[in-house]
Amino acid sequence: MKTGIKLVALVGVLSLLMVGASLAADYPTKPITLINPMPPGGTLDLQARAFATIAEKMLGQPIVVVNKVGATGMVGGLAGAQATPDGYTLTVGSVNLTNAVEWEIANGRKPPFTRHDFIGIGSFTMSPTLLIVHPDAPYKSLADFISDAKAKPGQLAFCSGGLYGMSHLPVEILGHGAGVKFRHVPYSGGGPCLAAVVGKHVDFGAQYPPTTLPLVRGNKLKVLAVIGGKRLKSIPNIPTVKELGIDAEYYGWVGILAPLKTPKPIVDKLREVTRKVAEDKKFIDMIEEPGDEVYFLNGDELAKYLDVESAKIAKVDAELAKEAPKK
Amino acid sequence: MDVLNNLYNGFQVALTFKNVYLCFIGCLWGTVVGVLPGIGPLAGIALLIPATFGMDATGAIIMLAGIYYGAMYGGSTTSILMNIPGESASVVTCIDGYQMTRKGRGGAALFIAAWGSWVGGTLGVAGLMLLAPFLANFAMKFGPPEMFAVLLVAFILLGSLGKGSFFKTVPMILMGLLVGTIGMDPLTGTMRFTHGIKELYDGIGFIPVAMGAFGIGEILVSTEESLIREIFKVRLRELLPTRKEFRASWGPIFRGTGLGFVIGLLPGSAHVLASFVSYTVEKRVAKNPEEFGTGRIEGVAGPETANNAASESAMIPFLGLGIPTGPAPAVMMIALLIHGVRPGPLFITEQPQIFWGLIASMYIGNVILVILNLPLVGIFVNLLRVPFRILFPIILLICLVGTYSVNASTSELLILLSFGVFGYVFRKLEYDIAPFILAIIIGPTIEMAFRQSLMRSAGSFAIFWESPITLTLIGLSGVLLLWNIYRAVRPKATWEKALEEGE
Numbered sequence: 001m002k003t004g005i006k007l008v009a010l011v012g013v014l015s016l017l018m019v020g021a022s023l024a025a026d027y028p029t030k031p032i033t034l035i036n037p038m039p040p041g042g043t044l045d046l047q048a049r050a051f052a053t054i055a056e057k058m059l060g061q062p063i064v065v066v067n068k069v070g071a072t073g074m075v076g077g078l079a080g081a082q083a084t085p086d087g088y089t090l091t092v093g094s095v096n097l098t099n100a101v102e103w104e105i106a107n108g109r110k111p112p113f114t115r116h117d118f119i120g121i122g123s124f125t126m127s128p129t130l131l132i133v134h135p136d137a138p139y140k141s142l143a144d145f146i147s148d149a150k151a152k153p154g155q156l157a158f159c160s161g162g163l164y165g166m167s168h169l170p171v172e173i174l175g176h177g178a179g180v181k182f183r184h185v186p187y188s189g190g191g192p193c194l195a196a197v198v199g200k201h202v203d204f205g206a207q208y209p210p211t212t213l214p215l216v217r218g219n220k221l222k223v224l225a226v227i228g229g230k231r232l233k234s235i236p237n238i239p240t241v242k243e244l245g246i247d248a249e250y251y252g253w254v255g256i257l258a259p260l261k262t263p264k265p266i267v268d269k270l271r272e273v274t275r276k277v278a279e280d281k282k283f284i285d286m287i288e289e290p291g292d293e294v295y296f297l298n299g300d301e302l303a304k305y306l307d308v309e310s311a312k313i314a315k316v317d318a319e320l321a322k323e324a325p326k327k
Numbered sequence: 328m329d330v331l332n333n334l335y336n337g338f339q340v341a342l343t344f345k346n347v348y349l350c351f352i353g354c355l356w357g358t359v360v361g362v363l364p365g366i367g368p369l370a371g372i373a374l375l376i377p378a379t380f381g382m383d384a385t386g387a388i389i390m391l392a393g394i395y396y397g398a399m400y401g402g403s404t405t406s407i408l409m410n411i412p413g414e415s416a417s418v419v420t421c422i423d424g425y426q427m428t429r430k431g432r433g434g435a436a437l438f439i440a441a442w443g444s445w446v447g448g449t450l451g452v453a454g455l456m457l458l459a460p461f462l463a464n465f466a467m468k469f470g471p472p473e474m475f476a477v478l479l480v481a482f483i484l485l486g487s488l489g490k491g492s493f494f495k496t497v498p499m500i501l502m503g504l505l506v507g508t509i510g511m512d513p514l515t516g517t518m519r520f521t522h523g524i525k526e527l528y529d530g531i532g533f534i535p536v537a538m539g540a541f542g543i544g545e546i547l548v549s550t551e552e553s554l555i556r557e558i559f560k561v562r563l564r565e566l567l568p569t570r571k572e573f574r575a576s577w578g579p580i581f582r583g584t585g586l587g588f589v590i591g592l593l594p595g596s597a598h599v600l601a602s603f604v605s606y607t608v609e610k611r612v613a614k615n616p617e618e619f620g621t622g623r624i625e626g627v628a629g630p631e632t633a634n635n636a637a638s639e640s641a642m643i644p645f646l647g648l649g650i651p652t653g654p655a656p657a658v659m660m661i662a663l664l665i666h667g668v669r670p671g672p673l674f675i676t677e678q679p680q681i682f683w684g685l686i687a688s689m690y691i692g693n694v695i696l697v698i699l700n701l702p703l704v705g706i707f708v709n710l711l712r713v714p715f716r717i718l719f720p721i722i723l724l725i726c727l728v729g730t731y732s733v734n735a736s737t738s739e740l741l742i743l744l745s746f747g748v749f750g751y752v753f754r755k756l757e758y759d760i761a762p763f764i765l766a767i768i769i770g771p772t773i774e775m776a777f778r779q780s781l782m783r784s785a786g787s788f789a790i791f792w793e794s795p796i797t798l799t800l801i802g803l804s805g806v807l808l809l810w811n812i813y814r815a816v817r818p819k820a821t822w823e824k825a826l827e828e829g830e
Contacts (some may be wrong), residue, residue: 041373041658046665049377069734071528072511078525103516112525157783163516185471185782186514188775191644191651191660192594198650201470202783210664214649214671286380290664 027087027266028061034256035083036092037076039069043210043290047125047254048092050286054277065092072100074112081113085259087266091118093257095309099164102310106317115310116260119267120302122274123255125287126295128228129170129206130238132197135222137204142225142244145204149180157183159202161190164317170206170227170250172316174241177248197221208252209234210291234291250312255302271299330457337683341691346389349382350688353390354695357397358703361404364411364538365729368398368638372658376665384666385681389688391659392642396448396689399598399635400696403440404707407627408433409722411542416598416634418537418764419606423619423626425545430622433711434566437704439573439624440631441697443580447632448693450584451591451639455646456686460675462640463647466592471779472790476800477593478773481600483807484607485765496762499753503766506531513771514778526738533767535730535743540760542726543743544750546719566704572624579609579629587636592644594652595772598637603765605633620759639689646682648672 034052038044045067052063068076073096080091097115104111131142139145149156160168163186175182185202187193190211197205198220206227213234215221226232229242229249241248256274258267277283278296287294297305340346360371371394379387402414407424420440427436454462469477486496509520510530521527568576583605590601609629610619619626642659644652649671651657663670668678675682710718730743750760784790792798 039373040370041376041661043661043664045373046376046661053380066735069529070736071525074525074528075736107516155785163513183782183785185779187779188513188595189654189657191653191657194650195467195594195644195652196470198648199467199470210669211649211660214669214673218648218672220648220672286665289667290661291669 027269028059030088031062031064032056032059032087033089034063034065034092035076035080035089036065036067037069037073037080038067038092038094038096040067043208043292044092044094044096044254046290047287047292050283051124051256051274051277053286054280054283055273058273058276073097074100077101078112080257081117081259083259085261085263087258087262087270089259090121090270091257093118093120093123093253093255095166095252095254098306098310099169099313102313102317103164106314106321108321115303115306118257119260119262120299120306121256121258121267121270122278122299123253123297123302123305124274124278124283124294125254125292126251126297127208127253127292128226128230128232128240128249128251129166130209130212130235131171131174131204131206131224131227131241132212132216132221133204133224134197134200135219136200137222139222139224142239142241142246145224146178146180146246149175149178149182154181154183156204157185157202159185159187159193159196159205161193161207162186162188166208166252167193167206169313169316170248171204172320173250173312174206174227174246174248176316176319177241177246194221208292213291233293250309253297253302253305255297267299274298333679333683334456334687336679337685337687340385340680340684341389341687346386346684346688347691349386349390350393350692351695353393354397354692354699357394357399358401358696358699360394361398361401361414361417363729364405364413364542364725365534365731365733367414367534367733368395369655369658370733371398372655372662376658376662379662380665382666384663384668385684387662387666388659388681388685389692391662392685392689393692395642395655395659396635396638396692397696399448399631399638400441400444400700402634403444403627403631404437404703405542405725407436407440408707408711409542410545411722411726412534412537415534415537415596415768416602416637417631418541418599419602419630419761420627421541422606422761423621423623426620426622427624427627428711431565432572432622432624434704434708435568435572436624436627437707438566438568438701439576439628441700441704443576443583443628443632444635444700445693445697446580447584447587447635448639448696449690451588451636452686452689452693454588454636455639455643455689459643459647460672462592462643463650466594466644466652467648467650468794468796469593471776471783472794472797473800474593475773475776475780476791476797476804478769478776479804480800480807481604482769482773483804483811484604484611485762485769486811495758499758499760499763500766503763504770506536506763507767507770508774513775514782526736530771531742531767532734532739533764534733535739536746536767537764538726538730539743539746540750540753540764542722543747544754544760546722547747547751548754549715550719566708568624575624576628578612579605579625580632582608582612583629583632584636587633588640590633591637591640594644596653596768597641598634599768601633601637602630603768605629645670646674646685649674 036045036048049065052065056063068079077097083089101111101114158171193205196202216223223238226240228240284294360366372391398414402417403420405411405413406417406420410421410425412418424436511528586605587601591597609625610616641653642656644650645656651660730739780790
């Protein structure tokens with residue numbers, strides 16, 4: 001009896017695999033949906049749409065970007081994780097998604113999905129943030145800044161565009177790496193946070209280069225360091241935190257994810273296309289014109305990077321969760 | 328002379344066939360997203376960004392800005408005709424605008440809304456043109472404590488928003504504040520009143536609440552009155568405001584422009600706040616404030632002007648410094664970034680053709696919008712000739728589709744309908760909905776400003792009187808509060824008593 005069930009299951013799995021194989025041969029035969037868990041109009045959305053425009057030409061089928069927004073990316077992420085794994089529903093993965101999941105775990109809640117519910121197709125940006133202060137601030141270098149922060153623990157205030165986002169976690173990781181404590185004031189969005197540094201309402205902040213660099217040129221802000229491992233082409237004289245001996249690399253990545261059980265031939269085809277998109281001249285222009293840089297990771301590299309990243313966030317999140325006010 | 332010279336160059340950019348065409352498309356699309364309830368300027372701009380991929384930066388920003396200020400024109404239409412806010416900045420227009428329609432003055436209300444929008448919009452562009460760099464730096468001085476102080480003043484003014492008594496306004500405000508706390512606390516990440524329901528993590532959206540409480544609530548009340556309610560007949564000559572209505576509108580329009588322009592500089596969705604503050608101010612300065620809520624033209628003219636002026640000045644931090652402090656300018660900023668233009672403090676001097684081209688296009692756009700909207704008044708008013716038993720399912724459908732189109736979320740439909748019932752019940756109990764809605768808007772913002780200030784100062788309240796701006800504003804709110812109390816307890820003059828007894 002039991003072997004019978006096993007046999008049936010085996011046949012079933014095999015036939016499914018074969019269906020998968022035949023599907024992959026002429027995949028895609030219909031339009032592909034790309035779920036973006038973040039709202040339309042943001043940088044992330046535009047990068048996803050740039051990817052869709054180039055990739056649909058290579059695949060020969062339209063790619064429709066659908067914004068499924070809610071609960072800091074949880075709603076769209078869950079829809080993507082639970083989609084039929086046939087290669088026709090893909091998800092825009094980003095640092096927002098992994099951050100939200102890690103934060104749920106750190107607070108003892110069970111996240112509705114994790115990165116292990118997806119298989120990585122590839123990612124195409126890895127953007128560091130810049131540590132910015134007001135030009136009147138008494139710091140000449142990151143070393144000055146860190147020693148001042150050590151002298152006044154918990155007194156230097158920074159702004160973020162929102163909790164556990166790309167302007168909050170890099171600073172916490174920097175503090176963790178340098179062994180100092182900062183005071184966090186969350187704002188609603190990157191713009192208000194920039195305004196807070198320019199208007200001296202906080203002491204410093206961390207922001208992406210595209211919006212920050214014009215303010216640096218106009219002498220409204222000063223950059224102390226790149227919170228990453230590689231200097232930027234646009235500001236070659238600004239050192240990275242890694243050069244200065246602090247382990248605080250952290251990047252905003254954007255990539256494409258598929259549900260975990262997507263057949264291997266389809267995954268391979270999508271990975272191949274993603275690699276080609278990342279090398280496409282027009283795509284590179286669409287990403288680099290606004291001031292970002294294309295940095296391609298294939299599916300396996302992305303998975304490896306995410307393991308390192310998650311371990312890092314988990315440590316910081318656990319500390320933050322401990323300090324957070326209890327209900 | 329420098330300004331005139333630059334403006335002349337700007338018009339040379341804006342008056343090319345292509346740019347006038349793009350400006351027209353932007354204004355038209357803006358009017359459409361403004362008229363359609365649910366979908367607002369933010370979604371309207373975001374939807375059209377991919378369409379700008381093939382344009383140059385100047386054309387793209389001319390079109391997208393057109394959507395933003397164009398939506399302020401269209402937003403009043405459904406508010407006035409159907410009591411459904413077409414756009415968040417037009418919620419307050421429902422109060423007197425819809426009453427005017429019921430009195431057969433809907434055409435006049437629409438006319439004044441378009442006229443006020445033009446004045447507010449055009450003077451707003453002039454302010455933007457002359458003062459952008461100066462005001463951008465001034466706007467940076469507004470940190471959390473200043474923001475808190477401003478909102479405190481607005482909040483006290485809010486007490487007089489309702490037409491009912493103090494005891495019917497305050498419970499609605501408190502309830503609005505409660506609804507506003509639902510969702511993730513933006514400062515700690517703690518979930519408040521979500522009961523593990525993921526759809527509530529982002530809080531209760533203010534658009535479905537306003538559309539439900541006003542629009543659906545109104546439908547429910549009307550069906551109860553009669554399915555064959557009288558049609559609000561409007562004759563052509565009644566479309567135009569009377570001389571008396573024109574005269575009454577001048578004050579609100581100019582006050583609305585000033586208020587809107589200043590409030591627009593504040594971070595966040597300032598045009599919404601601007602419309603509410605303008606309404607309450609008009610009610611304060613009016614000779615017989617008790618008539619507000621029964622269809623006073625001032626209650627349409629002020630707010631509809633203020634939201635236009637605010638939408639122009641909200642672009643100042645973005646154009647003058649490259650720091651978008653509201654959601655719509657943030658999306659426009661991204662549109663410029665895609666085209667390789669990075670707005671910053673040097674933007675106006677380094678890219679004069681874009682900045683001055685945009686300014687010139689905004690003058691043109693405001694003229695286009697007035698030409699576009701005035702003939703529409705006649706068409707829209709004709710909608711009211713449709714029998715109510717046919718009109719009301721259509722209104723219901725528009726509300727449902729409009730709400731669904733924003734986030735593709737079925738839970739928001741549920742929120743829309745529940746607040747429809749809520750609006751119906753509280754209208755029957757003769758409570759006002761407007762203070763409830765405004766509390767939902769201001770509550771989270773004032774809480775955030777207050778707590779951000781205290782987070783910055785590590786719990787010291789001294790942060791609220793360290794800067795002269797906050798000190799002045801907090802003093803002002805104290806005076807307003809005392810004045811309110813005095814008015815409530817002072818012995819009434821005999822003529823006032825006679826008036827009350829007469830009612």
